[in-house]
Amino acid sequence: MTTAIQLTPQDTIERALDLAAADGAESCVVLVSETSSVNLRWANNTLTTNGAMRGSSVTVIATVGAGEGTAAGVVTRSSVTDLTLRDIVSAAVAAARASSPAEDARPLVQGTVSPDWDEEPDETSVSVYEKFAPALGEVLTRAGQENRWLYGFADHQVVTLYAGSSAGLRLRHTLPRGHVSSTGKTGDLSQSAWVGTATRDFTDIDAHALDAELTRRLGWATRTVSVEAGRHATVLPPTAVADLTTYLYWFLDGRDAHEGRSVFSKSGGGTRIGEALSERPVRLRSDPNQAGLESFPFVVAESSSGASSVFDNGLTLSPTDWIRGGKLENLFQSRFTADLTSAPAVTPPIGNYVLSVDGATGSVDDLVAGLDRGLLLTCLWYIRTVDPQTLLLTGLTRDGVYLVENGEVTGAVNNFRFNESPVDLLSRFTAAGATVPSFSREWGDGFSRTATPPLLVPDFNMSTVSQAS
């Protein structure tokens, strides 16, 4: 058989663009994503699984026709050789011809060329755990000796994305991403605690420090107290705030709001842009160049949906305020939906966010110190929409709910099911701390670039008690 040759990302893009033109495509965008990742997973104080994976993805977006008659065909393949590339491009062009016109069709983004375009993909390897893995081994051994159980996961990946188009675009961007989380349980499994954090390279991760925090939290659970369901004064740490805010972030779709089917729709038509969501100086902002939370600085869209449009690939992403001074400023908009909904600007989704309250200082510990009686959460979990009209969400507390009395943690309490709307909480919190990098328990594995403050909510709706421990 003929030996297939693996192409470089740059060659894949150049050849695909040539093939598309030869096939009669009006225009073409090619995205090549090269991913490497390494992970370690442990449970019951021992390693359970691990993996070293390399992945590749090539997306060819071909268009045919012109103006309002423009149709797009999208084909994605995990593995491409010089022999299969022709079939993939042909399939994309054929798909465009078989499709009805795309309403989001716009001229392709005009070309800019990244200075590092010619460079190879960056990679990670198991050596990223050079210090972490042995330290984890020590921690697991000590947990066994001290009658604690540990369960956790460490993941590191590097994605290098290449985007090229028939309009001259040649962009390359690399993003590292990592996170570690660990659950600790008492020897009898009756109490549970959790810590988690995002990292870019694991140099800042201290396995011993993470374990010390778990031990401190399990210590709080030496005394256990039953608390009934109801509306409780509750301190949400940055993790729990990220659990709720990430959900809110995903619901900032401008077209849904314009069409009347979102919490951000205005009665009688239009969106709530310009409306105060909170009396407090709340700000929700995304910036692809936010230090420590860097995300792709241009649009990467492998399919069109809502405010994502394949025609916007390569569009530069600017820092965007979604909420500022408590007022809704922008919703997610592609070039198409911005026109459709008469939005103030083209504001596509960005892969990070920072939620902050102007002037807020201090930490979770400071909010706890100011609370006479209430609850301190660790994180929230299994969050789902109950009513999109108010963005009422349900979910549960998990791995540590603590009783605060006279400014101190005095014990652990049972878990709860909550029913709450993150939009309502923006106007109901009564105290906030400084914004810090956070790691959502519920969504952090997929969306880890967040910064959030701790919040005190005076009447958080704990709907029922959960027996889970």
Next chain:
Amino acid sequence: MPDVDASFLRLPRHELAGAALQRARDLGATFAEFRLERIRSEAISLRDSVLQSAVDDEDLGLAVRVIHDGTWGFAAGVALTTDEAVRVAEQAVNMAQVSRPINTDTIELAGEPVYDDLTWVSSYEVDPLSVPRADKIALLTDYSDRLLNADGVSHVNVYVASVNECKFYANSEGTSYTQQRVRIGPEVEAVAVDAESGRFDSMASCAPPAGRGWEYLTGTGWDWDDELARIPGWLAEKMAAPTVEAGVYDLVIDPTNLWLTIHESIGHATELDRALGYEANYAGTSFATLDKLNKLQYGSPIMHVTGDRTAENGLSTVGYDDEGVAGQQWDLVKDGILVGYQVDRRMAKVNEDVLGTPRSNGCAYADSSGHIPIQRMANVSLQPDPGGPSTEELISRVKNGIYIVGDKSWSIDMQRYNFQFTGQRFYKITDGKLDGQLRDVAYQATTTDFWGSMEAVGGPQTYVLGGALNCGKAQPSQSGAVTHGCPSALFRGVNILNTTQEAGR
């Protein structure tokens, strides 16, 4: 039985497997397995009858998992060359070596007969990926138009995901097989917006994803003409319905809703890896721990729940799993008592004495070549009463209650105790008769209380397969497709919330 796709059979699967398994053996692995997997998928979405997106995807790669010095090692790659297969085998052994100091358990596997180069293909008529794209878009546009043109419908979302999954598996014990599975998941939803009040609501098709082909979209296994004709009326009635009064009600739950409650409160709770704590940091554990096997009163004595990998058109149905174990059927809950779990070969071996069987029931599965096999859910199904009543008869036994149809919101705690579900339609039952729709309904219960309150299950005539394509588990996260069959069932005294009140309005 349809044939395995010829283009998959042309890949050098035996050569790649031979090279990888030999290299693993040479490096001292005591067990090695190889997977070559190709997942072709297509996602078509329409918004208000306009094509939004049609994406054609293919994930193709190879993976090697080894046991080396008593420790697992896993690696995956994408290039289909013997050099790459050898490299991936070396990397898997290397991962085992790096992991050895933090592994305290010597990995051993339950035995399984050897299957020599067998072929298995799932039950379907038309591979969705073989149907011309334009024909598919035309059909979905027609379905969308029928709703969008109806009174009271403001918007329509249509989405169809189709998958063709081909796998070649070989292990160092001599088992090898080639397997092809096809599945399809349609989602059709009509949205009403009352411009004046700003209120909006939706009504979705109850058609579950299924282990079927494109024939499912054209009338086999689902009556689209009938349901599409009814959705606008159901939606209009829901928009005008009174809000529910929170409290305790008797419920008749339709299989289109009950499958999801089974999934969350029985399917996941009887996964042995959860009961053993493997998912404690992510998907959660289970209250149904191993010490409760054959003792725990899970529900009322009429409760009979099975696990299987064999149901026709089931999304978890396979010939063989990702450890070379053949598909089986077994009991999970019998006469209301917990009697079994879903396991893989390692858990079967370690817990052989407690489980009372030396064999895995075939629940190891990875969602792609890039991921490690983990214990994944079988088709977990509530069995009907062989001579049981119809749904109407169950409703006739209720004085003041609610009949729930279709799934919507779902959530359950980390140990599978406390759950809350909503639905598509809630009908008030007054004196044994349906009495119009209600709004703002959610039911909330603790698993064993809920199943303990099940007074009757319907007969086989009420039995329907439900399911999901997107069940999440494991780190790195994997997505699984699973089917749950169930009859209609009657529950006494379940807590009903009013979701508007829950929102503090």
